Amino acid sequence: MAMKQVANSAIKAIANSGSSSLLARRLHASPGSKKIVGVFYKANEYFTKNPNFVGCVEGALGLRQWLESQGHQYIVTDDKEGPGCELEKHIPDLHVLISTPFHPAYVTAERIKKAKNLQLLLTAGIGSDHVDLKAAAEAGLTVAEVTGSNVVSVAEDELMRILILVRNFVPGYHQVITGDWNVAGIAYRAYDLEGKTVGTIGAGRIGKLLLQRLKPFNCNLLYHDRVKIDPELEKQTGAKFEEDLDAMLPKCDIIVINMPLTEKTRGMFDKDRIAKMKKGVLIVNNARGAIMDTQAVADACSSGHIAGYSGDVWYPQPAPKDHPWRYMPNQAMTPHISGTTIDAQLRYAAGVKDMLERYFKGEDFPEQNYIVKAGELAPQYR
Amino acid sequence: MAMKQVANSAIKAIANSGSSSLLARRLHASPGSKKIVGVFYKANEYFTKNPNFVGCVEGALGLRQWLESQGHQYIVTDDKEGPGCELEKHIPDLHVLISTPFHPAYVTAERIKKAKNLQLLLTAGIGSDHVDLKAAAEAGLTVAEVTGSNVVSVAEDELMRILILVRNFVPGYHQVITGDWNVAGIAYRAYDLEGKTVGTIGAGRIGKLLLQRLKPFNCNLLYHDRVKIDPELEKQTGAKFEEDLDAMLPKCDIIVINMPLTEKTRGMFDKDRIAKMKKGVLIVNNARGAIMDTQAVADACSSGHIAGYSGDVWYPQPAPKDHPWRYMPNQAMTPHISGTTIDAQLRYAAGVKDMLERYFKGEDFPEQNYIVKAGELAPQYR
Numbered sequence: 001m002a003m004k005q006v007a008n009s010a011i012k013a014i015a016n017s018g019s020s021s022l023l024a025r026r027l028h029a030s031p032g033s034k035k036i037v038g039v040f041y042k043a044n045e046y047f048t049k050n051p052n053f054v055g056c057v058e059g060a061l062g063l064r065q066w067l068e069s070q071g072h073q074y075i076v077t078d079d080k081e082g083p084g085c086e087l088e089k090h091i092p093d094l095h096v097l098i099s100t101p102f103h104p105a106y107v108t109a110e111r112i113k114k115a116k117n118l119q120l121l122l123t124a125g126i127g128s129d130h131v132d133l134k135a136a137a138e139a140g141l142t143v144a145e146v147t148g149s150n151v152v153s154v155a156e157d158e159l160m161r162i163l164i165l166v167r168n169f170v171p172g173y174h175q176v177i178t179g180d181w182n183v184a185g186i187a188y189r190a191y192d193l194e195g196k197t198v199g200t201i202g203a204g205r206i207g208k209l210l211l212q213r214l215k216p217f218n219c220n221l222l223y224h225d226r227v228k229i230d231p232e233l234e235k236q237t238g239a240k241f242e243e244d245l246d247a248m249l250p251k252c253d254i255i256v257i258n259m260p261l262t263e264k265t266r267g268m269f270d271k272d273r274i275a276k277m278k279k280g281v282l283i284v285n286n287a288r289g290a291i292m293d294t295q296a297v298a299d300a301c302s303s304g305h306i307a308g309y310s311g312d313v314w315y316p317q318p319a320p321k322d323h324p325w326r327y328m329p330n331q332a333m334t335p336h337i338s339g340t341t342i343d344a345q346l347r348y349a350a351g352v353k354d355m356l357e358r359y360f361k362g363e364d365f366p367e368q369n370y371i372v373k374a375g376e377l378a379p380q381y382r
Numbered sequence: 383m384a385m386k387q388v389a390n391s392a393i394k395a396i397a398n399s400g401s402s403s404l405l406a407r408r409l410h411a412s413p414g415s416k417k418i419v420g421v422f423y424k425a426n427e428y429f430t431k432n433p434n435f436v437g438c439v440e441g442a443l444g445l446r447q448w449l450e451s452q453g454h455q456y457i458v459t460d461d462k463e464g465p466g467c468e469l470e471k472h473i474p475d476l477h478v479l480i481s482t483p484f485h486p487a488y489v490t491a492e493r494i495k496k497a498k499n500l501q502l503l504l505t506a507g508i509g510s511d512h513v514d515l516k517a518a519a520e521a522g523l524t525v526a527e528v529t530g531s532n533v534v535s536v537a538e539d540e541l542m543r544i545l546i547l548v549r550n551f552v553p554g555y556h557q558v559i560t561g562d563w564n565v566a567g568i569a570y571r572a573y574d575l576e577g578k579t580v581g582t583i584g585a586g587r588i589g590k591l592l593l594q595r596l597k598p599f600n601c602n603l604l605y606h607d608r609v610k611i612d613p614e615l616e617k618q619t620g621a622k623f624e625e626d627l628d629a630m631l632p633k634c635d636i637i638v639i640n641m642p643l644t645e646k647t648r649g650m651f652d653k654d655r656i657a658k659m660k661k662g663v664l665i666v667n668n669a670r671g672a673i674m675d676t677q678a679v680a681d682a683c684s685s686g687h688i689a690g691y692s693g694d695v696w697y698p699q700p701a702p703k704d705h706p707w708r709y710m711p712n713q714a715m716t717p718h719i720s721g722t723t724i725d726a727q728l729r730y731a732a733g734v735k736d737m738l739e740r741y742f743k744g745e746d747f748p749e750q751n752y753i754v755k756a757g758e759l760a761p762q763y764r
Contacts, residue, residue: 043566050570102565152576156599160545167539167723169546170555172694172716176708181700181717183484184425188432192535192725213598217538312554318563326558334554335563341549343574 035117036067036356037090038076038098039105040124055100055345061124062349063356070360080105096120096359098352102336104130104317112139120359121372124348125150125339128371129261129288133381136372143372144365146351148205150339154286155209157312157338158256162214164332165282165308166193166254189307194218199252201245202259202287203229204380210256211237224248225259249276254284257311260380261288271296274305285311286338289319298324301331312338417499418449418738419472420458420480421487422506437727443480443506444731445738452742462487478502478741480734484718486512486699494521502741503754506730507532507721510753511643511670515763518754525754526747528733530587532721536668537591539694539720540638544596546714547664547690548575548636571689576600581634583627584641584669585611586762592638593619606630607641631658636666639693642762643670653678656687667693668720671701680706683713694720 043056054062060076067074075094079086080103087105091114099105100123107121109132121131123145136143164170168190175182198214199222200207208229211221214237221239223229228241242248249255255277259265270293277283283306285292294315300306310332314323317336325333355365371378425438436444442458449456457476461468462485469487473496481487482505489503494517503513505527518525546552550572557564580596581604582589590611593603596619603621605611610623624630631637637659641647652675659665665688667674676697682688692714696705699718707715737747753760 041565041569043570046566046570053566053570055569056566102569153574156545156575157549160542160549160551163538163542164546164551167542167719169542169716172719173552173555173714175717176701176713176715179703179708183423183717183719183722184428184435184438186717186719187423187437187484187722187724187727188425188428188435190719190723192723193538194534194725215598216595319558321561326561331558332555333558334551335557335565335568337549337554337565337568337572340565340569341572341574342569343576345569 033071033073034095034360035073035090035093036075036096036098037087037094038063038074038124039080039087039103040076040078040100041103042078050342052342052346054349055102055124055340059345061098061345061352063353066353067356078103091115091118093117096122096356098122098124099130100124100340100348101127101130102317102340106316107131107136109135112136112141120144122352122355123371124352125344126154127260127288127339128381129290131371133372133377137375137377140375141372142370144355144369145371146348146355147366147368149348149351150341150344151205151209153341153344154206154338155213158206158210158258158284158286159213161284161286161310161332162198162254162256162282163193165284165310165330166191166196168308170330170332193254196220196253197222197251198254198256199223199242199248200239200256200258201225201248202257203239204258206286207256207258208233210258211239222248222251246273246276249273250278252278252281254282257283257285257287257291259287259291261290262381265291267291267293269293269296271299274300277305279305280307281305282308283310285309286313287311289313289315289317294324298328301328306330308332312336415453415455416477416742417455417457417472417475418478418480419469419476420445420456420506421462421469421485422458422460422482423485424460432724434724434728436731437482437484437506437722441727441731443727443734445735448735449738460485473497473500475499478504478738480504480506481512482506482722482730483509483512484699484722488698489513489518491517494518494523502526504734504737505753506734507726508536509642509670510763511672513753515754515759519757519759522757523754524752526737526751527753528730528737529748529750531730531733532723532726533587533591535723535726536588536720537595540588540592540640540666540668541595543666543668543692543714544580544636544638544664545575547666547692547712548573548578550690552712552714575636578602578635579604579633580636580638581605581624581630582621582638582640583607583630584639585621586640588668589638589640590615592640593621604630604633628655628658631655632660634660634663636664639665639667639669639673641669641673643672644763647673649673649675651675651678653681656682659687661687662689663687664690665692667691668695669693671695671697671699671707676706680710683710688712690714694718 040057043058047058053059057076057078077086095117112135121143168186172186197220201224203223203225222242223239224242224245308330312334422439425440429440435441439458439460459468477499491514503525508527550568554568579602583606585605585607604624605621606624606627690712694716
């Protein structure tokens with residue numbers, strides 16, 4: 001704690017002087033053996049089925065030998081909830097916590113308070129909303145993620161989900177496994193994507209990749225964000241900027257959520273905002289579950305106002321057995337998976353290794369990776 | 383029968399003289415009331431759920447009033463199999479049969495022999511392999527389909543299926559509905575599409591649209607066909623021509639079947655040809671089920687040589703309850719649906735109406751619609 005307080009006051013001093021890279025060096029350069037904890041999902045019998053499966057507890061991002069050969073302690077677990085869990089045991093003396101959005105270690109203000117040696121929170125993937133970022137900033141911690149590591153993975157998955165909903169895939173698959181054959185039961189609500197209006201709420205790294213992939217489908221593309229995208233990309237994709245979100249909602253046949261979970265976006269799609277959408281709208285959300293009002297989504301799926309909802313994000317995660325989204329009609333949900341393809345795992349494992357290497361050497365991270373640096377939150381989380 | 387024999391001999395005479403449009407006029411210009419039979423899938427309770435649902439028995443392609451007001455008889459049914467079925471009752475005196483690939487009325491040589499008044503076979507959609515085309519040609523019948531009516535629908539659906547297999551979507555969805563949460567059980571075999579090699583076997587209308595839609599995914603695109611595609615499109619998509627199919631197969635992570643079912647392609651993907659594919663290949667087939675050796679596909683899915691198989695085409699259709707593809711591992715199948723979206727139905731209904739109108743007036747059809755004309759099969763069916 002003493003260390004953090006020093007760091008924290010140093011942040012303020014240095015932030016004022018405009019020399020934050022000096023801070024990062026001081027913060028990162030503490031010598032000696034570090035205790036690093038990684039919280040990942042467990043693979044069990046699946047681990048041995050793929051030599052590149054590094055994103056699980058057993059794979060441990062492929063870092064064990066490298067860390068241990070340098071004298072660091074490396075603990076990995078999937079046991080992250082409740083007072084007696086494995087993570088909780090290591091909170092008092094860990095230096096670095098590596099976590100993922102897929103099996104999120106919720107880093108609360110309380111845990112941060114207990115973590116007296118904690119310096120660095122690394123997200124293996126993208127999206128650090130499972131960390132209380134304000135508390136982390138106040139405690140002088142650095143939070144960083146592997147920006148860009150799985151944006152392609154998520155954008156591809158979004159396009160899959162758009163098509164799954166537009167085509168009414170799931171009832172068709174059900175017929176196959178139940179021995180049924182009823183083309184009409186699928187076709188009466190199966191459409192082409194061509195000619196439909198698709199709006200992305202958020203046109204950051206993932207939203208832009210989605211727009212590019214949607215381009216050849218000849219849709220009407222709309223986007224809402226704080227700022228306009230690059231004019232060149234706007235021209236290339238034909239996407240039209242919608243400054244007013246509420247004005248965009250009724251225009252869209254398909255809405256894709258592509259923004260981070262922040263204090264501003266939490267619960268943003270409640271009953272009232274869903275009512276502004278077109279009746280029969282299809283929604284894809286691979287961003288974060290808590291951006292939606294859970295019950296409002298379930299109710300609108302039941303009434304038919306939402307004609308289809310697909311995504312891989314829930315709150316909390318793992319989703320409990322009685323989560324209403326498991327039971328609502330016309331859902332095409334999965335567990336949180338889109339950003340943890342084997343390809344993405346290899347990229348974010350490499351990104352975590354790179355940041356640890358810099359941390360040990362007292363070097364800065366790539367600027368775009370910082371979520372909390374020198375007491376400041378990255379712009380998308382403010 | 384007499385009429386067809388006249389027509390047939392006329393074909394030969396006129397084909398030799400090079401004046402086939404004269405023939406078509408003669409063939410189509412017979413005056414008076416016609417008996418038209420349509421065989422579609424039944425919608426039952428789904429019919430009233432969508433005012434544009436014209437592709438079913440109840441919707442009857444929206445042609446009833448128009449046909450009956452002109453004095454024609456219009457019978458629609460889904461009852462197409464066995465000696466006592468509704469279709470069989472009308473075979474002896476129908477003039478026109480409208481059928482679809484989704485609920486195919488198998489027009490055998492025997493049925494053609496019995497259909498003494500039959501002049502015209504129209505396919506509402508694309509793919510007339512459910513008709514014995516050789517027998518139709520010999521009997522002097524005209525066979526035509528609504529070329530282009532659902533190529534976009536099918537190409538979009540193929541891209542969906544590629545992503546469903548690459549992402550291992552189905553096990554994820556199963557977890558949701560069974561109350562489970564096991565990210566590893568999905569992730570160990572979930573990949574990005576980016577960077578993978580996708581080969582289409584057949585680069586006709588649908589294959590080309592697929593290549594265009596795959597372009598922004600940054601894959602290695604290959605295609606095999608009888609002829610090279612337009613150099614401009616080759617440049618635009620970056621797709622490489624593979625003259626030798628067997629040389630292309632081991633290069634592909636994902637194979638998409640995009641060719642018609644003909645005598646040459648029937649059962650083409652047997653045990654030996656599947657063995658030439660890369661271990662772990664993913665296959666998408668929205669073309670025709672009978673292009674594959676049914677048991678060879680099921681066996682290769684069981685062994686893991688095929689890591690995923692998705693498509694909407696089966697043989698026969700409806701697929702019986704004991705069809706092995708319903709039970710093989712890693713399948714993402716549906717009933718035959720991709721070409722019968724609501725958008726596609728409206729297009730092929732309009733196309734059928736246009737051809738009937740021309741038929742009544744004794745005018746030619748758009749050239750690309752003919753599958754059998756003047757005793758000759760269209761090139762793709764030869």
